[in-house]
Amino acid sequence: MIGIDWGTTAFRAYRLDDRGAVLDSLDRQAGILAIPPGGFPAALGEAIGPWLAAGETRVLLCGMVGSRQGWQEAPYLPCPAGPAEIAAAVVPLAFEGAACFLVPGLSARDAGGVPDVMRGEETKLVGLLADLGTAEALACLPGTHSKWARLAAGRVAGFATQFTGETRAVLLQHSILGRLAEPGPVSEAAFRRGLRRSREAGGLLHHLFGTRALGLMGDLAATETASYLSGLLIGHEVQAVLAEGAPTGPIHLAGSETLAQAYAMAFNEFGLAHRRQPDDIVARGLALIAETIPWPRP
């Protein structure tokens, strides 16, 4: 079968064998924002045409392709939800040449009753749950909008999103903090300094201005600003999650190499055990969900 993670800015496709092993894969900077209205079937056909020609008949998609801005909207499934509920809620898509389904996103409400949503990460969590069984665990999926999920009894019990990556990007691109910053290599020392700063009093909004004042006073190099800001924001993110309860086991971490390394450094700095998960855990989740879908006979 073919499993696809089609997000806002990226398209990742996997050709998987019956046991879920990756036979081949595609990775393109062709997220849903790059697709013209009505252009999804053609874009998909173009991308996976060779695999269809080679005999594949089943396609399962997850990610923002199932959002209002995507191919078709797949309703959010409320938490707690596990692999069975997710597989039962897939949405069929009209596509010539293969049977095609969309994985639904998940929704949750936090202690304050405020909603939260994910699309794509639920499939990674299905992949992770296959390893964890029914154990309780905390998963961290860093990204533009980082997702933290509590797993229990073989399902996603709940989750919370942190706006860290996007906040960092707009501050660096559009605020006075960015005007101060100069390009430079990632500085681990500045990143760790930002992490430690996040544990001090004053709050995030004060710490942000402090980044500018450190620069003004010559206490932080312009080339270190971006790394310091990353440490500061990721530090605040991790502090906020921990304030709601320390994890009972290692934090399961899955994300791109750069982000996963940064979060791993934060966990080490704060004395938190973690376990790295492969970034293509989404392929495993897609394969597992695909196993229980009632595919039409070819």
Added chain:
Amino acid sequence: MIGIDWGTTAFRAYRLDDRGAVLDSLDRQAGILAIPPGGFPAALGEAIGPWLAAGETRVLLCGMVGSRQGWQEAPYLPCPAGPAEIAAAVVPLAFEGAACFLVPGLSARDAGGVPDVMRGEETKLVGLLADLGTAEALACLPGTHSKWARLAAGRVAGFATQFTGETRAVLLQHSILGRLAEPGPVSEAAFRRGLRRSREAGGLLHHLFGTRALGLMGDLAATETASYLSGLLIGHEVQAVLAEGAPTGPIHLAGSETLAQAYAMAFNEFGLAHRRQPDDIVARGLALIAETIPWPRP
């Protein structure tokens, strides 16, 4: 004498009598960013020419005009500092037609040793100190970068800046939260909802994403997004300041009408007493500092 608050985006000038009363004033959108290199003397002469022609011979300036990007840099004076130290540190400026001095900014370090700076607000605080005498007090001067100052023994003991206004602006103009927002009247209900949200668990970065999720789920109108975000950010700012110790008396609040109203609402929501100070308290501070400067004989 003539007192001037020349900031990044605004120019405010006051003609003051011997007792500090405002005889006349100017308010222009001609901050230092609008002045070409070397253009400060000409811009000042043009603005206050009529007052000089009428016999004024003394000019005192405060604000970002004393920064590296301004007319001339006036070094920061470290806290604690009061009216006497500030007046003793004014910097003379070469200007045809009047004796001219710059008020220095202030610097401080927080508990973590991270520096902080202000320019212009120190002059407002001098105005405020004249009322307070040697009593301990907390002052809040909201703005793009809000300043919170602790006053004691007739001086500014220390202060902390919160990056609230600029964070709000870049999020609304450049993040996905802004794409969700539609223009609308200020909503007091949405603002208060944001304030209350700031007291819940999860942290600011989670609450920011929640703003989007509320919109997606139809729980927050697009026209209410900006007001909700203001409440959320101001709420986090006030929480962070209070976490370092509750004020012993009313919070002294001085800022533009719109911002002061918003902060007053936040203080009321959180059960904090406050006292509004006039927005032109800067004129009073300029007059008080001017009293003790050794002006040259005309």
